Amino acid sequence: MTETRIRFGILGCANIARKVSRAMLLSPNTTISAVGSRSLNKATAFALENHFPESAKVYGSYDAVLDDPDVDAVYVPLPTSLHLKWAVLAAEKKKHILLEKPVALNVGELDTILEACESSGVQFMDATMWMHHPPRDIHIPSHQPKLSTQNFHIQKMTETRIRFGILGCANIARKVSRAMLLSPNTTISAVGSRSLNKATAFALENHFPESAKVYGSYDAVLDDPDVDAVYVPLPTSLHLKWAVLAAEKKKHILLEKPVALNVGELDTILEACESSGVQFMDATMWMHHPRTVKMKDILCDQQKFGQLKSVHSNFSYKGEGDFLKNDIRVNPNLDSLGALGDQGWYSIRAILWANDYELPKTVTALRDPEYNELGVILSCGASLNWNESGKVATFYCSFLSNLSMDIIALGTKGNFRVHDFVIPFNEKVGPFYAVANSRWAELSTGCVPEPSEFKITTDLPQEALMVQEFARLVEGICNGEAKPEKKWPILSRKTQLVIDAVITSIKNGFEPVEVVY
Amino acid sequence: MTETRIRFGILGCANIARKVSRAMLLSPNTTISAVGSRSLNKATAFALENHFPESAKVYGSYDAVLDDPDVDAVYVPLPTSLHLKWAVLAAEKKKHILLEKPVALNVGELDTILEACESSGVQFMDATMWMHHPPRDIHIPSHQPKLSTQNFHIQKMTETRIRFGILGCANIARKVSRAMLLSPNTTISAVGSRSLNKATAFALENHFPESAKVYGSYDAVLDDPDVDAVYVPLPTSLHLKWAVLAAEKKKHILLEKPVALNVGELDTILEACESSGVQFMDATMWMHHPRTVKMKDILCDQQKFGQLKSVHSNFSYKGEGDFLKNDIRVNPNLDSLGALGDQGWYSIRAILWANDYELPKTVTALRDPEYNELGVILSCGASLNWNESGKVATFYCSFLSNLSMDIIALGTKGNFRVHDFVIPFNEKVGPFYAVANSRWAELSTGCVPEPSEFKITTDLPQEALMVQEFARLVEGICNGEAKPEKKWPILSRKTQLVIDAVITSIKNGFEPVEVVY
Incomplete structure (x- = not known):
């Protein structure tokens, strides 16, 4: 102040x-x-x-x-x-x-x-x-003497900035590019696309620094010595090839989700990362919102939450316009996991997160998943069981329903709800709702206390916090102060294992599938 | 106006x-x-x-x-x-x-x-x-000349009041008694218990009218010619005997849920009601809250909700103190359906309600239900399928989790949520949350519109609206103007059929069970 x-x-x-x-x-x-x-x-x-x-x-x-x-x-x-x-x-x-x-x-x-x-x-x-706006380089012509930012609060600049290269110009890369410019310890040094024109336009439209290089190939980005880390928003079917190549070129990897078509592919990627000593992280943004930390505090509170008994999560949004025909997420050659990989990823992660990342013993797909004519999942769900203490979780994801992003977690002493867990309605404030030790009012004509709303504000959007955390880990490795953080590849692998189990359960007629790490 | x-x-x-x-x-x-x-x-x-x-x-x-x-x-x-x-x-x-x-x-x-x-x-x-306050009898001493209600709006008093007899002094009967006194077209004319003292105390404590009779048996209530209808809050295992007897005595029946131990028993009750020409209704109070009507309006709105794709409902509350040992709801001889009959009833009804009462084709219990040492269900859940258009529903109920009462319904164009659907936190105002035609904000950094809160106020609590509606139907029958309304026994039977299917699925190793009316 x-x-x-x-x-x-x-x-x-x-x-x-x-x-x-x-x-x-x-x-x-x-x-x-x-x-x-x-x-x-x-x-x-x-x-x-x-x-x-x-x-x-x-x-x-x-x-x-x-x-x-x-x-x-x-x-x-x-x-x-x-x-x-x-x-x-x-x-x-x-x-x-x-x-x-x-x-x-x-x-x-x-x-x-x-x-x-x-x-x-x-x-x-x-x-x-x-x-x-602080992070962009603004060249103020000298004949505008009075224009200055000195009266405004600017986030402190870190001296070291991790230099990102971006593979491809996917829509999601616009948001993550912005995050790289907002985060105080990152910058963008290159973007590559199969089309040089596309890469050039992308850099311009997304206000890349003038120093950023544009390339007509992904390889060129990997070969650029000014690139410390790559962000890979390519279609899932291309992750295996490019993530492995990136690791071999000693680039740290921020990989869009779903990270792979199956856990076998992911293991190949993770082995390449481990052998090269580079950091791996998947781009599950909501994990980095400060709200997620606050909700976890509630989950861990023995007095206000107790033991977790049940979690339900749903994530849906309607594929509008030509989405259901042309989007890569419904193309069996690009993203064959469809809604399960795109949306189910988040709900599964939410369930694992609420369970302190303990893998379920069995996963049973819900009946009646929906497919497009090419066999890509448009909606599905599953129940997850830990074979202990009656704990149960369910999720549902869909390209065919209006937007929803809920988690409801029930504990023995309390519960909490969040209704925009994947992307907060408001970028700066993430609310959630919790209540503990509820009891019926006299004559059961109501109950007390009512759930409380908690509003968690953030200075940086969750995706900027994600790249900031990723860059922090990368900087530690670059400085020789730390080894790659194993938490992130482990969470990716557990999430992918549950996705694989849902697919297997559907194929096996909705029978329960055991999950083993 | x-x-x-x-x-x-x-x-x-x-x-x-x-x-x-x-x-x-x-x-x-x-x-x-x-x-x-x-x-x-x-x-x-x-x-x-x-x-x-x-x-x-x-x-x-x-x-x-x-x-x-x-x-x-x-x-x-x-x-x-x-x-x-x-x-x-x-x-x-x-x-x-x-x-x-x-x-x-x-x-x-x-x-x-x-x-x-x-x-x-x-x-x-x-x-x-x-x-x-309108429904209570207020005796205003004559020496208070200016006190008058003439300037204030009072709910119109109906001339005919349906006279209730109550079988037993269950805790829930306190709330429903109050409802009978609040509702403008009902009164209480008798209460019976196996203990005359208990019945007498109950009548006093719950402010029964002085004219109300107290009996030391249930039979006496059924034999009282001043009783038009009975409210039966007895343990579920006693419903068959007393509801059938009541019907034979030509008493209309408001029956607590779960209505029976299985659909066979319920059918016997319903046949007795039909053959006597008396009205049957189960005491699912939230069906009568004006909020329920408003939410149904949303569900039916083709522009704001579209086609229903998914429903999730949970109802839980923690059995405190000696509940888990001594409450009738965990006694296999009294309420062997446990949490499924007590709480699951509501969530199943919510799912049927959201589906326009169309029965699912199959019901599949979730794994890992919990039981007490006597085999009564303490927590369980199920998924319901209609074998069409990917529609799926899940529910979860538990005596072992903190209070929760949620419905999340997803449609192709909108969705809605309610978090106190069984008993509103506030007796006079029931909120729910709905949103339609959501879309991502620029860069997917949020989404618009945010869900809106709808607050539905009610002059009478939902249980009073329930007895009012029941009495309205009874009055029509007594006047010879109408036959018993079949909607209510049909809804009870459909709910019971799903309960039975959950039990069967659990017994069959969580296999799907077909549901046929």
């Missing part, structure tokens, strides 16, 4: 002001001391809805904000035609100005505003937010 | 005023036209938070409310020491007065207030809420 906080006044209750108000409350060196609107009721409601500090004042006019001695700077989200009047007035009242864009109706108006600022010695900045 | 609505003004923003404001918005003959506080901001916030109509005015003083010609009556939740001043002023301004209790610091002050009311011809009432 900075000791000095610049106190903002806000002119008007424009919609955009909601977002910027939140920013003022989030930033460590700012606060909000006033808001003014032509309607006092509107200003009051705005302050309430946007969680202004109790000390903030609400006014029924803009003038009152400018006259408030507790206002250091004003943010002006008024309609552009009002900028000239109110920005000049603000400057005359010695208020620094953060002005929404477009800043004026024409350059003549803007000049009048800038002259007023200069003559009053106040700072002027327009509200072009993306200019302040 | 009443055409004339009395317009309330509220003096102050006391905590209790939140509840009474809600009441003014709920009552069909009132509305809120103003609120005043010494702080305008506080009044504005209060109006917003309590969902006042947009037309409501907010004032920074109490005087302004009294001067408002659009205010017919004032509600005064101010501190008691301010009552004298503001109630007298209100009376002088010709405002009717609803005054919070205690109404004054002493009877002298109250007399001054009452004189002001009398001289202005305005109505005075204190805010003793329970005086207005």
Whole structure:
């Protein structure tokens, strides 16, 4: 926390002001001391809805904000035609100005505003937010003297950044690229595609650093000495070949899930990694969300959760448009595991996670899985058993149902639920719901306590936390301080073993299949 | 809706005023036209938070409310020491007065207030809420001249009340007795127990009407000509005998669940009911909550839900204290179905309900059910299949896990969740969560829309709505206007058939069992 906080006044209750108000409350060196609107009721409601500090004042006019001695700077989200009047007035009242864009109706108006600022010695900045996004390299032309990020909070830069190469331009790679740019200890040094044009466009569209190289092949990425680690979002059927090659080239590997078509393939990959001494991790992003840690704390709490008795998880989303015809996830030559590999992977991981990664003794597929005409699974499920203490788990995954992402875990003393476990609805806040030691109310007309909502915030999206953790492990290996972390390949292998068992159970007429590590 | 609505003004923003404001918005003959506080901001916030109509005015003083010609009556939740001043002023301004209790610091002050009311011809009432609770018989002594319910909305009293007899003093019968007293078309005319003392104590403790008879046997209840219908909360193993006897005595039957030990027994009961022409209904309370209707509306909505693909339901609660040793639900001679009959009944009903009561083609028990040493089920589950379009359902029930009561239903276009489907956490408000046509946000960093919370309020608890509906059917039969409604025995039988199939599947080594009506 900075000791000095610049106190903002806000002119008007424009919609955009909601977002910027939140920013003022989030930033460590700012606060909000006033808001003014032509309607006092509107200003009051705005302050309430946007969680202004109790000390903030609400006014029924803009003038009152400018006259408030507790206002250091004003943010002006008024309609552009009002900028000239109110920005000049603000400057005359010695208020620094953060002005929404477009800043004026024409350059003549803007000049009048800038002259007023200069003559009053106040700072002027327009509200072009993306200019302040930290991890990208922004080249600010020297003739824009006042533009600076120095007033804004930027995540501390780590000196060492692990340099990623990316194999292929899959859709998911856009999100993970962003994560590599957001994470403080990673950068992107290369991307390869079978088409150089595609790789070039991908680098541009995803704001790769100018230093990043683009290649017309995957091999070239593996041969690049400036690549420390590769991210492999290729179709599953290509994982065996490229992950093994990458390991042989001593590249650490972040591999998209499902990691392989079966555990045999995965073992070949893992052996290559082990023999080369490189880190392996699958890209199961939700494992890295701080919410996942908090939920695990609940699961491990003997008083608030007790012994785990049952878990149910479902992950579904509707394959829209041509997804069910053309997506790689329904193509038997590319991703023959279909919904089981794509969605079931997460639900199976959730069940293992809740069971402290203890493999089930048996897996029994649910009847009536659905397939496309090429034999790829579109929906399926299974029950998992540990042959002890009645513990049971079920999951369901589907390309044919509307989006759902639930875990319900029941313990002897408590339970918890989460409804967006794979990808939080909101990137910055992950909620979950837990309750312990429930009892019926008098006459069983209700029960107490009601489940509580826990909201876990995160500064970085879960995929950025994933690449950050991966890079941390890689850095330790590169520095000679650590060996590859074995937890991650073991979790991948256990997940893959359950996937294989579901496939086998379906083939064997839904009989239970034993699972052995 | 009443055409004339009395317009309330509220003096102050006391905590209790939140509840009474809600009441003014709920009552069909009132509305809120103003609120005043010494702080305008506080009044504005209060109006917003309590969902006042947009037309409501907010004032920074109490005087302004009294001067408002659009205010017919004032509600005064101010501190008691301010009552004298503001109630007298209100009376002088010709405002009717609803005054919070205690109404004054002493009877002298109250007399001054009452004189002001009398001289202005305005109505005075204190805010003793329970005086207005409709179904109980309230004897208002004649020396309380002003106390009246005439300004408040009271549920219409039905002239005919179906007279219940109750067999046994089970714990659950306390709640259902209360329901019979709350429901406007029922009353209790008798209770029988093997112990006359127990029956007498039960009638007293549960506030039975003075006219209710208490008997030392079940037979006596069945022989009482003042009993129209019986409620049977006896242990399941006694249902066959007493339900058949009741039907033979021409008593309509509200039967606790599980209705029988197996479908053979149930069929004997249903045949007796049919041959006597009496109504049969099982006591599955949540079926009668208005929330259940709203959720069904979603399930049937082709645009917001589409085709049902998957349902999961779990109901569990921890058997505390000596429950696992002594409760009838774990006694093989009384309730041999254990958790399956007690809890599984609800989850199975939920699955049938979501499937428009279409029976599954097969039922397959989940492995590892738990038993007590006498062979009664303490936890179990099953998967249900319809052998079509990949539709699948799973459920889990347990006496060994903390309380949970979930349904998750997935459709091709939407889904919904409810987390207290059996007994709402809050007796008056049942929430559920639904979302439709979800899609990934840009870069799949989230998804939109987020699920919406729907809160369904009810004036009567679900068990009172159940006995009300049962009594409505009985009244139709008694009047000769209708035959027994067949829907309810059919639903009971379908639920029992699935229970039987789960038992058979467990016995057959978890093989699928065909279900045929």
